Amino acid sequence: MTKEAIRFGLCCIFKEQPIKFRTTTAKYLSQFPVEEQKNRLSKICLSNAKTLLKALAFCHQHHIGSFRINSQILPLKTHPQQGYNVRDLPKADQIIKNFMACGKFSLEHDIRTTFHPDQFIVLSSVHPDVVKRSKADLEYQAEVSQWVNADVINIHAGGVYNDKPSALSRLRKVIDSLPDPVRKRLTLENDDKSYSPEDLFPVCRDMEIPLVYDVHHHRCLKDNLSIKDATDLSADTWNREPLFHISSPINGWKSPDMRKHHDFIAVNDFPRNWMSMKITVEVEAKAKEVAVLKLMKELFCDGK
DNA sequence: AGCGGTCAAGTTGAT
DNA sequence: ATCAACTTGACCGCT
Numbered sequence: 001m002t003k004e005a006i007r008f009g010l011c012c013i014f015k016e017q018p019i020k021f022r023t024t025t026a027k028y029l030s031q032f033p034v035e036e037q038k039n040r041l042s043k044i045c046l047s048n049a050k051t052l053l054k055a056l057a058f059c060h061q062h063h064i065g066s067f068r069i070n071s072q073i074l075p076l077k078t079h080p081q082q083g084y085n086v087r088d089l090p091k092a093d094q095i096i097k098n099f100m101a102c103g104k105f106s107l108e109h110d111i112r113t114t115f116h117p118d119q120f121i122v123l124s125s126v127h128p129d130v131v132k133r134s135k136a137d138l139e140y141q142a143e144v145s146q147w148v149n150a151d152v153i154n155i156h157a158g159g160v161y162n163d164k165p166s167a168l169s170r171l172r173k174v175i176d177s178l179p180d181p182v183r184k185r186l187t188l189e190n191d192d193k194s195y196s197p198e199d200l201f202p203v204c205r206d207m208e209i210p211l212v213y214d215v216h217h218h219r220c221l222k223d224n225l226s227i228k229d230a231t232d233l234s235a236d237t238w239n240r241e242p243l244f245h246i247s248s249p250i251n252g253w254k255s256p257d258m259r260k261h262h263d264f265i266a267v268n269d270f271p272r273n274w275m276s277m278k279i280t281v282e283v284e285a286k287a288k289e290v291a292v293l294k295l296m297k298e299l300f301c302d303g304k
Numbered sequence: 305a306g307c308g309g310t311c312a313a314g315t316t317g318a319t
Numbered sequence: 320a321t322c323a324a325c326t327t328g329a330c331c332g333c334t
Binding site for chain 2: 023024025026027028076078079080081082118119120121122125127130133134137158159160161193194
């Protein structure tokens, strides 16, 4: 086992490894009778549960200590028309059994798992329907989290609607209404154009929500805090191992599209003050497992 | 086997 | 007013 303190995280998919999650679309499924739709969904869910175990095994083998689970691990789970309960699918028991095997594996081998619902989940929205669907999605991810022992469901604060205080106040209210399995896993992340760490700390402190500090986003959307300060304040919001994000811009820090992610992490983008911390760092890079392994090597093997 | 078109969802900001 | 970007492919259906 590696002796360094930092636990690196791989996000959702692989670049070179033949480990692939399956998916489908509502439009394609809708051509089949309902029973056939359930059969197809069941096959995909079962396949994804088994693939997740392979993903975790790869991480374990290569000393990657954390894995982010794709939001579509159960495709269309909360779709307005094609949504479903896993219990209503053929072979539901097998699907759940296989996910629970992932939970057992990650506990035994200390692989941390996380979720990161995508941009459509907006708890601060002015539209009640959007909030309702967002909550349904969070509940689905909390359900899977319980099977696989994921301890983080990480979201952004959402839209601003020209009035940040109101948006944050709506956010607080909705967070207060979340069921416990979601609430105890929920984290907030600073984003690259609306909410800086400074914007989010009051909510995090008042409501005991951990802040996932994304240093790349912080470099895109600055506030009055230094990286060191934001790091320490973020770490303080965690009642368990803090989770941070790292990525590098595709064309350097001066390009207009610096928000886009590079294939790899430039080792100089990795904050030096993180080196001695007991943290999880999810690596957001397009080269996926290749980038995680390269960064680990450069930080801990090539350095002095 | 290879390739192009398509896919549930929200919000922002560039054109 | 429209539309790409964000994430980021994977899949289907055609050649």
